[in-house]
Amino acid sequence: MTRIPSLALRLIQTPKDLEAALPLLARERLVGLDLETTGLDPHQDRIRLLSLALPQAGEVLLVDLFRLPGALEGIRPFLEAGEGALLVGHNLAFDLGFLMARGLFPSGRRLWDTGLAQQVLRALPRMPALKDLLPVDKSLQVSDWGGELSQRQLEYAARDAVAVLVLYKEQIAEARERNLVRALALEMRALPAVAWMRVMGVPFDPKAWSLQMEEALAEAERALKRLARFEDGLFQGSLNWNSPKQALEALRRHGIAVSGTREEDLAPYRHHPLVEALLDYREAQKRVSAFGERWLEHLHPKTGRIHPEWKQIGAETGRMACARPNLQQVPRDATRRAFRAPEGRVLVKADYSQIELRLAAALAPDSVMAEAFRKGEDLHTLTASRVLGKPGEAVTREDRQLAKALNFGLIYGMGAESLRQYALTGYGVALSPEEASRLREAFFQLYPGLRAWHRRTPQGEVEVETLxxxxxRTSRFTEKLNTPVQGSGADGLKLALGLLYERRHEVPGAFPVLAVHDEVVVEAPAERADEALAWVRGVMVEAMERVMARAPLPVPVEVEAGVYRDWGFTPWEPSR
Structure with a gap:
């Protein structure tokens, strides 16, 4: 079992105590950092203790911020310096949130989060607790940190700050051995940006939200009235369309021979008026249940904004996740009007254009797809034109929908039958088994580099990696293909967030509020809208180009960006 050494405790409660301790910080190469707070909310709760473990000095500084509230200003130069000791902690996004809410912004190049590091080392979608990695007693974590501090509380606070240093040494040794230092450095650079995004929060208009929910309820009612025409006295006139069993019977009664009522079961009949009304009803009901009035509970009473829990690593691929609430699930429709910038401010929304296809072309490599991107061609039009044997100018909207199903479905090795289902449910394109097989073959003839990439992918469990x-490690064929692509996309997005944080002084008053898959949204002062637009677009292109440069065949990166009053729904126009 790993042993956690004991260091002497030095309680800092007076200016003289702090003045005597500050020179010790400059001599350290590693410093363990931990906060004890009166609660979990950086905007309403207080920091009681700042613990700094100094292994060279053999001491842990315990700075009592109740007794010495100005101590953070004295420690600011050490925390914010671009160079100096590596600051090591566990789940540092929590600690950084409290520090940032008080105006302190540590450098991402001097951070090491042992929780994030463990996720990278083990490809974990969730951060393990410190007590799951080391023998630490967390029973005092929820004790009263607002009153008189006991000796046990002081020892507890010190032990957490020391423990992370032990874990860091184990982690960095393994990272060097397994060549994971670059991936870890990337996560640590992104860390303060993610904490910054969380503490700043997302602008939200509760009145606009309520109006959107009222409209969703009205849509559900209108759909129910359309469904009423098909009830025909079923279930004594009290047919419940929310019941899959009753809905299935009604569908069959009207000659719709389906085995179930899932969307994929209904997709072949989506143009039947009964199925169309049922799908519309379910969509409206989903909006109400998933994005109803309960979302207003997430509105912060002090800031008037939503402060979601961003999970920097939320999947084994390295992609981010979001919770309480999950903003990554908000549909790309009028619902986003409620995420509205305050008066005098704007939202800059920027998306990586077709980044998974670009990364697949770069990684495979596929010279045909890469050349299309270099020429600025529309890849969906190109695919449709070639597989259907028609000139590009003759490609219809329906043809492009088919091409999207081929492009996005087949890059990860989808079979003909899976392609049929994917095309139908995702794009409304019905294919026979023969058509699916023929189109799949035509696709891989068009893009032979993708086929070669799939064929040389080894069988059994292997280790795959991002750029x-x-x-x-995985044994699943699709994961062997999508992990390098989606993971590299996540790496590029995180590097972009890190660069935005490091260059935040270039556009004063601007900060990221959302990171959703391949999209970043930044809030900025309206008078700096053009600056912010160029800043965000430039940083995102630069970051992904750095990642893409490590691929066998680099492909151009394109970012589509605009300035809006809300989350990409209402364009912003400067006042004349």
Missing amino acids: MGRKR
């Missing part, structure tokens, strides 16, 4: 060196 930045993030690793994952």
Whole structure:
């Protein structure tokens, strides 16, 4: 079992105590950092203790911020310096949130989060607790940190700050051995940006939200009235369309021979008026249940904004996740009007254009797809034109929908039958088994580099990695293909967030509020809208190009960006 050493405790409660301790910080190469707070909310709760473990000095500084509230200003130069000791902690996004809410912004190049590091080392979608990695007693974590501090509380606070240093040494040794240092450095650079995003929060208009929910309820009612025409006295006139069993009977009664009522079961009949009304009803009901009035509970009483829990690593691929609430699930429709910038401010929304296809072309490599991107061609039009044997100018909207199903479905090795289901449920394109097989073959003839990539993928369990060196073991064929692509996309997005944080002084008053898959949204002062637009677009292109440069065949990166009053729904126009 790993042994956690004991260091002497030095309680800092007076200016003189702090003045005597500050010179010790400059001599350290590693410093363990931990906060004890009166609660979990950086905007309403207080920091009681700042613990700094100094292994060279053999001491842990315990700075009592109740007794010495100005101590953070004295420690600011040490925390914010671009160079100096590596600051090591566990789940540092929590600690950084409290520090940032008080105006302190540590450098991402001097951070090491042992929780994030463990996720990278083990390809974990969730951060393990410190007590799951080391023998630490967390029973005092929820004790009263607002009153008189006991000796046990002081020892507890010190032990957490020391424990992370032990874990860091184990982690960095393994990272060097397994060539994961680059991937870890990337996560640590992104860490303060993610904490910054969380503490700043997302602008939200509760009145606009309520109006959207009222409209969803009205849509559900209108759909129910359309469904009423098909009830025909079933279930004594009290047919419940929310019941799959009753809905199935009604569908069959009207000659719709389906085995179930899932969306994929209904997709072949989506143009039948009964199925169309049922799908519309379910969509409206989903909006109400998933994005109803309960979302207003997430509105912060002090800031008037939503402060979701961003999970920097929320999947084995390295992609981010979001919770309480999950903003990554908000549909791309009028619902986003409620995420509205305050008066005098704007939202800059920027998306990586077709980044998974670009990364697949770069990784495979596939010279045909890469050349299309270099020429600025529309890849969906190109695919449709070639597989259907028609000139590009003759490609219809329906043809492009088919091409999207081929492009996005087949890059990860989808079979003909899976392609049929994917095309139908995702794009409304019905294919016979023969058509699916023929189109699949035509696709891989068009893009032979993709076929070669799929064929040389080894069988059995293997270790795959992203362009930045993030690793994952898997035996599933699709994961062997999508992990390098989606993981590299996540790496590029995180590097962009890190660069935005490091260059935050270039556009004063601007900060990221959302990171959703391949999209970043930044809030900025309206008078700096053009600056912010160029800043965000430039940083995102630069970051992904750095990642893409490590691929066998680099492909151009394109970012589509605009300035809006809300989350990409209402364009912003400067006042004349």
